Every structure is written in C-alpha cells, then in structure tokens.
Amino acid sequence: MPATRPATPAANRKSHTPLLDVHDLFKHFPVRGGLLSRVRNQLKAVDGVSFSLGAGKTLGLVGESGCGKTTVGRTILRLIPATSGSVLFEGHDVLSVDRHTLRNLRRRMQIIFQDPYGSLNPRMTVQQIVAEPLYVHGMAKGQVLRDEVSALLKQVGLRAEAMNRYPHEFSGGQRQRIGVARALALKPAFIVCDEPTSALDVSIRAQIINLLQDLQQAMGLSYLMISHDLGVVRHISDEVAVMYLGKIVEQASTEALYGDPRHPYTQVLLSAIPVPDPKLRASRAPRVRALDRDDNVPSPINVPAGCAFHPRCPLYAAKGRPVECRTLMPELLPRKSDRSHAVRCHFTDDSAMAGG
Amino acid sequence: MTPPAATASPALLEVDNLRTYFATDAGDAKAVDGVSFSIGAGKTLAVVGESGCGKTVTALSILQLIPQPPGRFVTGTIRFDGRDLLRLPKHELRAIRGGSIAMIFQEPGTSLNPVFTVGRQIAEAIRLHRKLPASQVRDEVLRCLKAVQVSDPERRIDQYPHEMSGGMKQRVMIAMALSCNPKLLIADEPTTAVDVTIQARILDLLRDIQADRGMAILLITHDLGVVAELADEVVVMYAGKVIERATAEELFANPRHPYTLGLFASLPRVDQKQGRLQAIEGSVPAATRFPEGCRFRERCRWAGAECQQEPPLVALGKVGLGQEHQVACWKHAEIAAANAAIVA
Structure with a gap:
C-alpha cells in the first residue's frame, strides 16, 4: 500500500541493534458509510512511521488530537493490528510472530494508560489488579504472588495495606501508581506511556513523572512517552518525534528539538504554549497570531495533498505559496549540520534553504 | 432594568466571606469556606487551584447554579453592580444569568x-x-x-x-x-478540552474581546500558563480557602505561600531545562475531612506548631498597581528568608 518509503533518520542506522525498531508502520482504518456500510474512505491514522528506541532511553511522541500518536503506541504492542510495517523488539517482529511468541514478548512490553479511572477494573482489589499479569503468565502464585504484589506496591510508593482495597478508594495519582505497578509486574524492558499524567493535577503530575524517572534509572526501562504536553515530554525524553496527521514531521534530540525547532509545525506548537510568566505576554502574542485563521484542523480522513501541513503553514504563506508544498509530500530527511535531526519540510532544512 | 453602577464602589463584583457547603453522608463538604475577592470593571481575575479546591463551586455560586439541596450558602454576600445576588428575587436573577453575567464551560x-x-x-x-x-x-x-x-x-x-x-x-x-x-464573563477552564494551537487562538480572542468591550473576566483554571496569558490579578485556592492573592506579575515573580511555591516548582517547563521536579507530596484532603488549622499543613514541609491554628489572609504590603499581595501562612516570612538565603 505505501507508495513511497519514508526515509529513516540517520541516527536510527547505528551499528548496534536498538531495543525497539519500528519501520514503515501504517495503520489505516476503513471509514464505512451508506446503506450497505461500504468502505467509503480510509482514515490514515498512522501513515509510514519509523523510529527506534535504545535500551534505557525515552522517546517522546508529541502531537495534537488525531495525529495518530496513540494509535502508534497501540499498534506497536499489537493491541490493534497494523496495516503494514514491522516492529522489531528484542529480535522478533511483533507484528508477524505467532501467538505463543507474542505472549512471551508481551511480558517484556507493557502500557500505562491515560485515564487512571477507566483503566482499573472497579470490581477488583488492588491485589487482584496488580497480580493479574503475574497470574496470567504463570509467574507466581500463593504467598510468593502476595509478596511480589506487596513489593511492587512499595516500589511505586504505595503501602502494602492498599492490597485489599478497591480502586475507588484511591485518588487519581494513587490510581496511576497502581497502573504503574501493574505494568511493572512482569519486569518489562519497554513501556508505552500513553498520556500517563494528562488526567492528573499539577502537583500529582510531578510525583508520577519523578516515579517514572526513578523506575527507569533503577530498572533500565525504555519508554515511549506519548503526550500532547510538550513540557512533560521535554522533561522526560532523550529524543522527541513530532507527529502531524499520521506522519512524523520532525525528530531530534530533546535539546535540538526545543532549542532549534526546524519544522514550521513544531515552531507553531511550541509558540502556542502559554509560558507561565506574565512579563512575556506582550512579546509572544504576535507569534501566536501567525497561526492559521480557521479552527478546523484537517482530519486524517481528508489529508491535504502535498505537505499535509501546508494549509496551516506560516512558512508556506510567507514563501508565496510555492507549488511543491501543494503537490509533493516532503520526506523526513536528516539535516546536513546534524544527522540526528530529521525534518519533513521542503524549506526549513538548511540544505533545502541553500538550494532554493 | 439594571440600575446604574454604584459609583461609590469601584468593584464590579465583590464576593465576601462566601461559604458554600454540600450535605453528604460523611458530613458537610466545605467546598468553598470563607472566600473573598473582587473584580474591577474590565479586569481579569484568575482563580487558580487543583481539582477539589473549590474554584468551580465559587464560580457556580455567583450565578447560583448550585443545586439546593444538597448545596447551601452558609454565609456571604456576592455584590454585583451594587446588588447582592444571593438575596435577589428569582426573576431578577434570571435576567442577570446569561444577561449581564455570562458563563462559558470547559466542555463546549x-x-x-x-x-x-x-x-x-x-x-x-x-x-x-x-x-x-x-x-x-x-x-x-x-x-x-x-x-x-x-x-x-x-x-x-x-x-x-x-x-x-x-x-x-x-x-x-x-x-x-x-x-x-455581559459586563462579566465567567470562563470555567475555557481551553482545557482543546489542543494547544486552538487554545492559543481562544486566549487571543478573549483578550481582543475584552479590549474591545471592556468586559470583566473571571477565569477559573488550573493552568498557570493560561493565568500568565490573561490575568491581571490572581487568587490561589486550596481546600476551599484563598491562600494567596496578588497581581499576576507579582505572584509569578514572588510567590509566597508554600503551596503556590510548590505549584511552580512542580511544573515541567517547555521553555527551559530543569532538574528533578519538586513534587508536592500527598494529595488534596477530601472536603469532608479538612484538617484543623492550616489545611495545607499535612503536605507542607515547613509546618510547625502554630499551623494548628488557622492562618489569616494578611497583606505583605502595597505592591504593583496599588493592589495588595496577601498570603495565608504563618511561616511565609521564614520561608521567604530561607529561599532568599538559597538564592544568595
């Protein structure tokens, strides 16, 4: 199905094998309609995404609602089937292994969900919730299981007394700790964190971020941190990928991405965040006004031709609406000055600027 | 219909000692417990705090959108344009709701x-x-x-x-x-449910409209970034009480209450690199079981014997725009001195 193979950033082609290597991942959902529920269209949630993640590292995946970041996380874990692509994890292709191997792989890859209210079964005690993965995978039972659960709860900062209580007896932050304990139960190497702090208050958010960082240090975990919160992502990530309508538009080290964003979408996104300093109010207002005039963001069902961002792009407007932006989807190419910094734009990369 | 604004009082809205309680099986939930603030015509006041601090109940109390029972107004006055909204006949209140006071909600x-x-x-x-x-x-x-x-x-x-x-x-x-x-727009988390680029445009819009019409805004939010974008003055709430109040510039430059300090320190910033976040330990107590004395003391590393007594909201002195900076903490001077020593 993919027409063009998106280029992989040079940083991903290192000689040593990364823990996770996602290549050319596609996930299209059929859009049905009409009397016979025929497939009318394709919703291109993930449209050719490639990245890799080293052991003990964190990759931040950011973007706005509908950009496909959550679908990437779920497709990687094969919680939903991919349309095409490969996900190499510890030497196996998660998307094509048989069920038995997949089961074993799932011990090593876990997920923490956004909503600590919806992701814990209200009829189960904390003991049952945290023990379930251990039980399902036949890792422990009886007293060993109980000891294991109490050790896990301690690890995430909850008391062992929590075991016999139900999720509703806990606050949002404590519930998210229970979700983290469940994810840790099988001693995974890799955790997809899908907006783990979005439903939490500011003071509690910091507790959970610190917990995730401590656990990473202690256990050498790798995280895929999916979030719309660019502050959280900056704080926790080694590398950041920005998604727009199913594609990665910029990927770089955290420092380079926040210090020298090159894609106009990344620049727009960063300039839109309210900075907690009233003195900066006057200086940054004009940048926000450079944004598109219509609130109707294009949907992944009707992706604009050419560069998907061009209808909203301040650079496209400033450049006098160049024809290539309207007709040709740019590739994700590494910058000449920094091979680990890849940008999907005809104009922002310095090589392109020099050539054009 | 509306009488001319009383010229004696410059404030458009004056909330004084408001207490809104809710009857529950576990006793009264003191959602709002003695809150006072005022907004001048054409100004923006932000009420900031985390879930359960009483900020939304405060906003709903102004328009009396609180179901009674279980809710009830125990004490307080809410003077708008010279009239006490809590003692207004129903038909007059109805004319004000959506008329001279309008409200927008989090979930459009x-x-x-x-x-x-x-x-x-x-x-x-x-x-x-x-x-x-x-x-x-x-x-x-x-x-x-x-x-x-x-x-x-x-x-x-x-x-x-x-x-x-x-x-x-x-x-x-x-x-x-x-x-x-409207003369007053109550905006309860107006941008929490939208993406950040849309949020920027909505905030711009609110700012433009306010400049055009001279309308006052009561902004309810948990987002300090949004506060910095819009507010002239800020009220920080914790567990049903106002714990700090100042102009926006003053509050961001010089936060004094340990809870406000904690909020700033626990914020992952997009515009700068930081070390480990300073989380506030514990969580907000339930509204039926607020501790005696200072309600923050169980989470506060500065708490001492005096914190068993409820701290009054006291002025630090006149600063900026002629507004007072007020803080409700027994230890605020001690904390400020300690923090100054660290910086020096």
Whole structure:
C-alpha cells in the first residue's frame, strides 16, 4: 500500500541493534458509510512511521488530537493490528510472530494508560489488579504472588495495606501508581506511556513523572512517552518525534528539538504554549497570531495533498505559496549540520534553504 | 432594568466571606469556606487551584447554579453592580444569568444542545434577554459569530454542533455568552478540552474581546500558563480557602505561600531545562475531612506548631498597581528568608 518509503533518520542506522525498531508502520482504518456500510474512505491514522528506541532511553511522541500518536503506541504492542510495517523488539517482529511468541514478548512490553479511572477494573482489589499479569503468565502464585504484589506496591510508593482495597478508594495519582505497578509486574524492558499524567493535577503530575524517572534509572526501562504536553515530554525524553496527521514531521534530540525547532509545525506548537510568566505576554502574542485563521484542523480522513501541513503553514504563506508544498509530500530527511535531526519540510532544512 | 453602577464602589463584583457547603453522608463538604475577592470593571481575575479546591463551586455560586439541596450558602454576600445576588428575587436573577453575567464551560461539546443548530441556540439567548424584533435576530446572531472570528458565519449559523471542531464549538459558546453584552464573563477552564494551537487562538480572542468591550473576566483554571496569558490579578485556592492573592506579575515573580511555591516548582517547563521536579507530596484532603488549622499543613514541609491554628489572609504590603499581595501562612516570612538565603 505505501507508495513511497519514508526515509529513516540517520541516527536510527547505528551499528548496534536498538531495543525497539519500528519501520514503515501504517495503520489505516476503513471509514464505512451508506446503506450497505461500504468502505467509503480510509482514515490514515498512522501513515509510514519509523523510529527506534535504545535500551534505557525515552522517546517522546508529541502531537495534537488525531495525529495518530496513540494509535502508534497501540499498534506497536499489537493491541490493534497494523496495516503494514514491522516492529522489531528484542529480535522478533511483533507484528508477524505467532501467538505463543507474542505472549512471551508481551511480558517484556507493557502500557500505562491515560485515564487512571477507566483503566482499573472497579470490581477488583488492588491485589487482584496488580497480580493479574503475574497470574496470567504463570509467574507466581500463593504467598510468593502476595509478596511480589506487596513489593511492587512499595516500589511505586504505595503501602502494602492498599492490597485489599478497591480502586475507588484511591485518588487519581494513587490510581496511576497502581497502573504503574501493574505494568511493572512482569519486569518489562519497554513501556508505552500513553498520556500517563494528562488526567492528573499539577502537583500529582510531578510525583508520577519523578516515579517514572526513578523506575527507569533503577530498572533500565525504555519508554515511549506519548503526550500532547510538550513540557512533560521535554522533561522526560532523550529524543522527541513530532507527529502531524499520521506522519512524523520532525525528530531530534530533546535539546535540538526545543532549542532549534526546524519544522514550521513544531515552531507553531511550541509558540502556542502559554509560558507561565506574565512579563512575556506582550512579546509572544504576535507569534501566536501567525497561526492559521480557521479552527478546523484537517482530519486524517481528508489529508491535504502535498505537505499535509501546508494549509496551516506560516512558512508556506510567507514563501508565496510555492507549488511543491501543494503537490509533493516532503520526506523526513536528516539535516546536513546534524544527522540526528530529521525534518519533513521542503524549506526549513538548511540544505533545502541553500538550494532554493 | 439594571440600575446604574454604584459609583461609590469601584468593584464590579465583590464576593465576601462566601461559604458554600454540600450535605453528604460523611458530613458537610466545605467546598468553598470563607472566600473573598473582587473584580474591577474590565479586569481579569484568575482563580487558580487543583481539582477539589473549590474554584468551580465559587464560580457556580455567583450565578447560583448550585443545586439546593444538597448545596447551601452558609454565609456571604456576592455584590454585583451594587446588588447582592444571593438575596435577589428569582426573576431578577434570571435576567442577570446569561444577561449581564455570562458563563462559558470547559466542555463546549456537552454544553451545546446537539439537536438544534448553533444559530438557533445563540438566537435563544438573544430572544430571552434582549427586546429585538424577530426579523433582526438572525443578523444579530451573524454579528455575534463574526465577533468571535468564526470563518464563513453564513454557513456556520445553520450547522449543528457535531459538524464543528472543538475549537469552533468553544467559539460558538463564547458568541452565545457575548450575545447579550455581559459586563462579566465567567470562563470555567475555557481551553482545557482543546489542543494547544486552538487554545492559543481562544486566549487571543478573549483578550481582543475584552479590549474591545471592556468586559470583566473571571477565569477559573488550573493552568498557570493560561493565568500568565490573561490575568491581571490572581487568587490561589486550596481546600476551599484563598491562600494567596496578588497581581499576576507579582505572584509569578514572588510567590509566597508554600503551596503556590510548590505549584511552580512542580511544573515541567517547555521553555527551559530543569532538574528533578519538586513534587508536592500527598494529595488534596477530601472536603469532608479538612484538617484543623492550616489545611495545607499535612503536605507542607515547613509546618510547625502554630499551623494548628488557622492562618489569616494578611497583606505583605502595597505592591504593583496599588493592589495588595496577601498570603495565608504563618511561616511565609521564614520561608521567604530561607529561599532568599538559597538564592544568595
């Protein structure tokens, strides 16, 4: 199905094998309609995404609602089937292994969900919730299981007394700790964190971020941190990928991405965040006004031709609406000055600027 | 209908010693417990705090959108334009709701009625509050949609909410709120449910509208970034109490309450690199079980014996714009001295 193979950033082609290597991942959902529920269209949630993640590292995946970041996380874990692509994890292709191997792989890859209210079964005690993965995978039972659960709860900062209580007896932050304990139960190497702090208050958010960082240090975990919160992502990530309508538009080290964003979408996104300093109010207002005039963001069902961002792009407007932006989807190419910094734009990369 | 604003008092809205309690099986939930603040005409006051601090109940109390029972107003006055809203007859209150005080909510998706076009919903507000000939209502609705910069208003006016994006729906809500030229707009987490690029545009819009019309805004939010964007003055709430109050510039430059300090330190910043975040340990106590004395003391590393007594909201002295910086903490001087020593 993919027409063009998106280029992989040079940083991903290192000689040593990364823990996770996602290549050319596609996930299209059929859009049905009409009397016979025929497939009318394709919703291109993930449209050719490639990245890799080293052991003990964190990759931040950011973007706005509908950009496909959550679908990437779920497709990687094969919680939903991919349309095409490969996900190499510890030497196996998660998307094509048989069920038995997949089961074993799932011990090593876990997920923490956004909503600590919806992701814990209200009829189960904390003991049952945290023990379930251990039980399902036949890792422990009886007293060993109980000891294991109490050790896990301690690890995430909850008391062992929590075991016999139900999720509703806990606050949002404590519930998210229970979700983290469940994810840790099988001693995974890799955790997809899908907006783990979005439903939490500011003071509690910091507790959970610190917990995730401590656990990473202690256990050498790798995280895929999916979030719309660019502050959280900056704080926790080694590398950041920005998604727009199913594609990665910029990927770089955290420092380079926040210090020298090159894609106009990344620049727009960063300039839109309210900075907690009233003195900066006057200086940054004009940048926000450079944004598109219509609130109707294009949907992944009707992706604009050419560069998907061009209808909203301040650079496209400033450049006098160049024809290539309207007709040709740019590739994700590494910058000449920094091979680990890849940008999907005809104009922002310095090589392109020099050539054009 | 509205009497001319009392010139003696410069404040448009004055909330004094408001207590809104809710009866529960576990006793009274003291959601709002002795809150006072005021907003001048054309100014923006932000009420900041985390879930359960009482900020939304404060906003709903002003328009008396609190179900009674279980809710009840134990004490307090809410003076708006010289009249006490808590003691106003129902029909007069109804004229004020959506008329001179309008409100927008966090979830534009659930606040709009899905079975009517947005034009009809805005027209309803206009018909209820303004004596306008029916022939002019549609033009007025179009004018409102234009005022909130809805693109292609002639087409949008006949659309249903589900045909619009979240940002567009929030614009429609704002258009509805503005349709009766309110003197005060209560905005309860107006941008929490929308993406960050849309949020930036909604904040711009609110700022422009305020500059045009000189309308006061009571902004309820948990987001210190949004506060920094819009507010002239800030009230920080914790567990039903106001714990700090200052101008926005003063509060961000010089926070004094340990809870406010904790909020700033626990914020992952997008504009700078930081070390480990300073989380505030523990969580907000339930509204039925607030501790005696300072309600923050169980989470406060500075807490001492005096904190068993409730700290009054005291002024630190006159700063900026002639507004006072007030803080409710026994230890604020000690903390400020310690923090100054660290910096030095």
